[in-house]
Amino acid sequence: MQKIIKTTLTIILISTMTYAKNIENENVYSKNCIPCHEYLPASLERMFMSYMKIYSGEFTLKESLKAFLRKPDKEMSVMSDLFLDRFGVKDKTDLSEKELEEAVNIYWNRHNVRNKLR
Amino acid sequence: MSASKNRDINLLRSNEKQSLIRFLSLYIFLVTMLLLLLGVSYYESQEKLMFSNQRTILSTYANEQVKKLKILHHYFPTKNEYPRDERFESAIYDIERIHIFSTLKNRKIDFDKEIYRVEEKIHFVKYLDDYYLGAKYLFIEIDENRDWYRETIISIIALGIITLTVLGIFGIFFMKLFMRPMKNSVDLLDNFIKDTTHELNTPISAILANIEMMDKSIMSEKNIKKLKRINIAAKTVSHLYQDLTYLVLGHQTKVRDEWIELKELIEARVEYFSLLATPKRITFHLDLETGKLFIDAAKIARVVDNLISNAIKYNRRSGSIKITLRSNYFIVEDTGIGIEHDKVTAIFERYSRFNSSEGGFGIGLNIVKSIIDEYNLTIKVHSVLREGTTIRVSF
Numbered sequence A: 001m002q003k004i005i006k007t008t009l010t011i012i013l014i015s016t017m018t019y020a021k022n023i024e025n026e027n028v029y030s031k032n033c034i035p036c037h038e039y040l041p042a043s044l045e046r047m048f049m050s051y052m053k054i055y056s057g058e059f060t061l062k063e064s065l066k067a068f069l070r071k072p073d074k075e076m077s078v079m080s081d082l083f084l085d086r087f088g089v090k091d092k093t094d095l096s097e098k099e100l101e102e103a104v105n106i107y108w109n110r111h112n113v114r115n116k117l118r
Numbered sequence B: 001m002s003a004s005k006n007r008d009i010n011l012l013r014s015n016e017k018q019s020l021i022r023f024l025s026l027y028i029f030l031v032t033m034l035l036l037l038l039g040v041s042y043y044e045s046q047e048k049l050m051f052s053n054q055r056t057i058l059s060t061y062a063n064e065q066v067k068k069l070k071i072l073h074h075y076f077p078t079k080n081e082y083p084r085d086e087r088f089e090s091a092i093y094d095i096e097r098i099h100i101f102s103t104l105k106n107r108k109i110d111f112d113k114e115i116y117r118v119e120e121k122i123h124f125v126k127y128l129d130d131y132y133l134g135a136k137y138l139f140i141e142i143d144e145n146r147d148w149y150r151e152t153i154i155s156i157i158a159l160g161i162i163t164l165t166v167l168g169i170f171g172i173f174f175m176k177l178f179m180r181p182m183k184n185s186v187d188l189l190d191n192f193i194k195d196t197t198h199e200l201n202t203p204i205s206a207i208l209a210n211i212e213m214m215d216k217s218i219m220s221e222k223n224i225k226k227l228k229r230i231n232i233a234a235k236t237v238s239h240l241y242q243d244l245t246y247l248v249l250g251h252q253t254k255v256r257d258e259w260i261e262l263k264e265l266i267e268a269r270v271e272y273f274s275l276l277a278t279p280k281r282i283t284f285h286l287d288l289e290t291g292k293l294f295i296d297a298a299k300i301a302r303v304v305d306n307l308i309s310n311a312i313k314y315n316r317r318s319g320s321i322k323i324t325l326r327s328n329y330f331i332v333e334d335t336g337i338g339i340e341h342d343k344v345t346a347i348f349e350r351y352s353r354f355n356s357s358e359g360g361f362g363i364g365l366n367i368v369k370s371i372i373d374e375y376n377l378t379i380k381v382h383s384v385l386r387e388g389t390t391i392r393v394s395f
Helices: A002-032 A044-055 A058-070 A082-086 A097-113 B001-010 B012-074 B149-212 B221-249 B262-280 B297-311 B341-348 B362-374
Strands: B088-093 B101-104 B115-120 B119-126 B136-144 B257-261 B285-288 B292-296 B318-325 B330-332 B378-384 B390-393
Touching: A002 A097, A044 A058, A044 A097, A044 B012, A058 A097, A082 B115, B012 B088, B012 B115, B012 B119, B012 B136, B012 B149, B115 B330, B221 B262, B221 B297, B257 B262, B257 B297, B262 B285, B262 B297, B262 B318, B292 B297, B297 B318, B297 B362, B297 B390, B341 B362, B341 B378, B362 B378
Parallel strands: B285 B318
Antiparallel strands: B088 B101, B088 B136, B115 B119, B119 B136, B257 B292, B318 B330, B330 B390, B378 B390
16 A cells, blocks of 8 residues: 555656646746747747748758847848838847757747648 | 472581571570660650650649648648648658658659659659748659550560561571571582482492402402402492482481391491401400390491491501490490590581591481481480590480
8 A cells, every 4th residue: 555655656746847847848938938929910820930931841940040049130030021120130049058949849849830730 | 309408408517507596596686685775765765755744734733732832831720731632642841851741642752853653653843942831842643644654565565576577587688698608518518429429339339249259269368358458448438328328318218117126236237347447456345235226227227337437437456346235225435536525516517527537528427416316316425535435325
């Protein structure tokens, strides 16, 4: 009986830690990306499609996005001139490399078209 | 006349036949290779033509699909149903050649060819400038219409057969043209033998008959020796006459096959040839058991005569000839000059002689071989240079 309780507690602990980790990861994206984009007319989803239309592959898209976030440049932006004139180019990210990596991965996983087409 | 011509053709030397076969084989091989090359070239041109026709249709399908992908890209993810068309299947891959979505029946794809065939499907690849849904490569797949293939193969086979037949006829014509000088030489020799054979019979018969009739009891020892020499010479010519007669008339005479007791025949022929062996002091060793063979008497006599005659002719002085007879074979073994290993197969060719120092036309073993072949017997020659030759006839 004691053994069963121990095992159950271990499973609950591991599950909680994993969930907490996911929440933390999600937080990197939710805390640092979503708040700013909420007030923009172009959603993160539409922006992703614009990235996809230009960069196509996962590796290419992620690397291009990270490069832009590290050093935003009007020439590098996938948004239209009209949009950029109105809202300007974003500020340089203050996320660490690890956080940036995680945020971009979450962004890719949320919006890429694979496994969503039917 | 026609029988004579047929015989001439039949008696073509084996090396002439070999030359004919080699020439024809090489000619047919080269012509076939040329036709195959032309066939492959024609097939490829037809395939290109088919691809060219299909490319136009597939390009239209691809453009239509791109438009649909563009719309889906715009409405994604609100709409997420991949555009399908009953006329074709399609697939999209990203710039890193990673699969995004596919309805292809055959997934064996090639990114580097614009259009290609794979297992009765045709794939067409369109490279997108705008990567809708992340797609860089759009594959369009349709079923291959195999009519062109059937028509092309039938054309190639039909034209190939016609061309091969025509060129084959040309080949035989040219071959005959090239072989004519060689055949003329053989014909000339044949005609010479025919003409001389007719003139030999009467004088030889007269010489041999008169030698037998001579009263040797009243002759001096010296004259008896001279008479023996005349007898040997006459028998040699008689043997040659027998061979030439067989060669010229052998195929025209009626065949009378019967059971022949070879022991009696060999003993009789050895006695006949013993006189020829005497000057070279050749001794005969006979080891004869009973052996019967169903064959024409004149023909088996030609076989035995020629084997014994050669064994004497090509033997050394004071040599020996051993003849062994068993129920299913006989062997003639001499202690003569032997034959070089690479020339053993050529000894049965007409006008071929072991040694140019000895007389003869080189027709004896050719006759032996033709009789052996006619009766499905087997002949094996084993010879060691300067030691002797062993010829075994099995039946």
